[in-house]
Amino acid sequence: MLTGLVFNVQRFSTHDGPGVRTTVFMKGCPLCCAWCHNPESQSASPELVRLRHLCMSCGRCTEDELDSPVVIDRNEDDVEACPTGALQGVGERIEPLALVTSVLRDRIFFDESGGGVTISGGEPLVQAAFVTEVLRRLRAEGVHTALDTCGFGRWPDLRGAAEHASLVLYDLKLMDPARHKAATGVSNDVILDNLRALAGVHPAIWIRIPVIPGVNDDDANIEAAADFVRSVPGIRQVDLLPYHPTGEAKFARLGLDYALHGTTPPEQGRLDTLAATFRDRGLLTTIGGHA
Ligand code: SF4
Ligand code: SF4
Known part of the structure; x- marks a missing residue:
């Protein structure tokens, strides 16, 4: 029997795609970002x-x-x-139909706001078969669906899940492979290759870049990211997501060291400068995400 391991379902979210959404957080992630808001999501086990x-x-x-x-x-x-x-x-195990039935309780809010359901994590592709089935069922119900992914997964899994997603929210963190590996535990080769391939088959991709002071907010990385996004046909939307130490308390509760202790959110002036780097390349760019 197909089941998925879900660690949270957040209703009335306004930051994970258009309109009012219900966001389903899947457990398991192959990355280990120091700024992770959900460190309890990283293990793929209950x-x-x-x-x-x-x-x-x-x-x-x-x-x-x-x-x-x-x-x-x-x-x-x-x-x-x-x-x-x-x-x-x-982490609770649940079958696709039970999850879909549960999230459809809020359908009236989706319909009134232009919202829907976002599958996030963790990394949804860790449980690709389950996620694909949930997205398929929701789309069949006429619900707007979004897949929020870091892009690190098998291309067939990404293609299969994205096929049932109205929108893909795709994270980019660092453009230099060595720096990416140092910050997240993995290189970015697969992530960049998958994004190029996805842009060839999917019409709606929004890039999301967490802006982490001292990690990826330098001019070299931001300019490389802007050049890369500009070079991928069909992608024109970028959300810059300012760092916030939301995850620090969770790291502490889990007994984990928080490597970014003392890091403060980026200043508005710096964010405006970074956003201009993307806008100068013709990319529709927000600070904080599209509502
Ligand atoms: S990719 Fe996302 S969920 Fe995974 S460790 Fe990084 S911030 Fe956390
Ligand atoms: S020792 Fe602490 S965690 Fe364990 S059962 Fe008692 S109160 Fe709960």
């Missing part, structure tokens, strides 16, 4: 997370267990037994 600030050391967990914020051998009984709710499951 996990239990021990939230230290809620733990009252009731004695059910051993000292060794308390040292580890993530419980790999998940046991639902542990969740029930924790008196403070400090043990929380991350």
Whole structure:
């Protein structure tokens, strides 16, 4: 039976494509970006997370267990037994029809706002068969669908999922392969090749670039990104997404180091300059994303 591992469903989202949307967050990502807003998404396995600030050391967990914020051998009984709710499951298995039925509850908001459903993550292509089936069912219902991907996956998987997506939100992070690998754990060769191939078959792709001070906001990277996007036929929209330390508290709760501690969001003047780099090349560019 086909199932997917979903770690969150966020209703009334306005940042993941046009209109009011429901965003489905899939678990599992092959990248490990330091600025990730959802570090709990990176593992492709269901996990239990021990939230230290809620733990009252009731004695059910051993000292060794308390040292580890993530419980790999998940046991639902542990969740029930924790008196403070400090043990929380991350990732629930669900069948495509059940997920589609659930998100269609908000259809009236999609229809009134020009919104729809966005499949995000993590990286949706990690669970390509499930994601493709969910997108297919939603499109068959007449719902606007968006696939939010980092582009790191098998081309047949991307092509198959994108075929049922009204819109693809495609992330670009760094243009230099070595810098990309240092920042995310993987090179960008596959990501750039996939984007070129996708632009040849898909009519609606929006590029999304997180602007991370000290990581990818330098002139050389931004100019290389703008030149690359300009060179791909059919892509004319770019969203610059300013860094925000949203993920830092989550990293802490997971007991992970936050490499960007102390990094502050980019200043408006710098963002305007970066946006101009894209606009000078004829690209429709926003700061913060299309509403
Ligand atoms: S059961 Fe909950 S409150 Fe008790 S030690 Fe474990 S995490 Fe802490
Ligand atoms: S690609 Fe996205 S989900 Fe994956 S680690 Fe990077 S920021 Fe997080």
